Amino acid sequence: MNESGTPTMLDRSGPAHCTVCCCTLANKILMVLFMVLLVIAILFGNLVTLAVVLGTKHFHTPQGYLKASLAVADLAVGIFVVPLSIYAEVYLMATDSALEWTLYNSKYLSFHPCNIIGPIFAGCTFVSITTIFLLTIERSIAVLKPLHKDSVITRKRTTILIALSWVGSFMLAVSPMVFSGEIALEYNSCSRMCNYAQRTIQAWNVLLLFPAFDFTLLGGTLVINIISMSSIRQHSRRRKHLAESECQSSTKPTFSDIKAAKTIGTLTVAFTASFTPIAVFVVGNVLGNKWCNFSFFAFWILATNSCWNVIIYSVRDQKFRLCAYKLLMPFQRQNTPKE
Structure with a gap:
């Protein structure tokens, strides 16, 4: 699935693309192994996140709800998106022949798995971007006001915003197929994923909705994070030179709010870094470059972002780390040999 709106023209006349991941048997095995490990990491990390957030009263907050929404979006990538690629690649290796739906786009088959998986990947990516934006807004209010x-930030309002983000994201994900009959979905031989593909140059107008949405929201998120971090830096400088009174401290963000803002800032940087290759790939396609090898790395770097959140929480949030440790302790006890 081409999340950023990059058009991919179907070309069935030539031989299959020989990418750096798939030219040799060893590379194919390594690719499938990577996909399998990625699924395990995504499922384990995000299930732990959901268990901690939903099972600990301390995290039953607007911020906790947003983190749970982000974990569900990432979990969907590990449950639906990556396993389909594993199935297609393992079948190709085992039988030395490709599945029928990997050879034709969705316009040529009555049922095409990419009709479901493509919008799921796009929708979940949009949900992730929207949720990180909402987390940034929530933390900026806690720091600045x-x-x-x-x-301002209540659980009811947060729940409504989460629901709207999911509905809006998936409406945007299916909009290319709704508004243009020239856009199809295919299993791309370069990215080894379900991609949106344009059949005519006119389809560009609809596909540009994706990068416009992504870049606008990510740009706004980065700006808000910069403002929040600047405020935190100024507050830290004041604390070094002034002994704050109780009255003064009541108007300042708490240490917990500052730590949480820094965590969300790290989350934003990680997502932006994983999304940057896609942005470069979009520019390359606009200039007429195919960049088949690069497309594989760009899309799978984005997919790996789905397992990074729990690592960031564990490193930056001591309470989350402690709750996750307590959650996993029973398994450690079972594996400890009895004397």
Whole structure:
């Protein structure tokens, strides 16, 4: 699935693309092994996140709800998107022949798995971007307007925003097929994923919705994070030179709010870094470059982002790390040999 709106023209006349991941048997085995490990990492990490957030009262907050929404979006990538690629590649290796639906786009088959998996990957990516944006807004209010935090950021409002983000993201994900009959879905031989593909140059107009949405929201998220980090830096400088009174401290963000803002900032940087190759790939396609090998790395770097969140929480959030450790302790006890 081409998340960023990059058009991919179907070309069935020539031989299959020989990418760096798939030219030799060893490379194919390594690719499938990578996919399998990625599925395990995504499922384990995000199930732990959901268990900690939903099972700990401390995390039953607007921020916790947003983190749970982000974990569900990442979990969907590990349950639906990556396993389909594993199935297609293992079948190709085992039988030395490709599945029928990997040879034709969705316009030529009555049922095409990419009709489901493509929008799921696109929708979940949009949900991730939207959720990180909402997390940034929530943390910026806590840092810049700490006295208004509890009245502005409520669990009810957060729940409504989460629902709207999911509905809006998946509406955007299916919009290319709804508004243009020239856009199909295919299992791309370069990226080894379900991609949106344009059949005519006119389809560009619809596919540009994706990068416009992505870049606008990510750009706004980065700007808000910069403002929040600047405020935190100024606050830290004041603490070094002034002994704050109780009255003064009540108008300042708490240490917990500052730590959480830094965690969300790290989350934003990680997502932006994983999305940057896709942005470069979009520019390359606009200039007429195919970049088959690069497309594989670009899309799978984005997919690996689905397992990074739990690592960031564990490193940056001591309470999350402690809860996750307690959650996994029973398994450690079972594996400890009895004397």
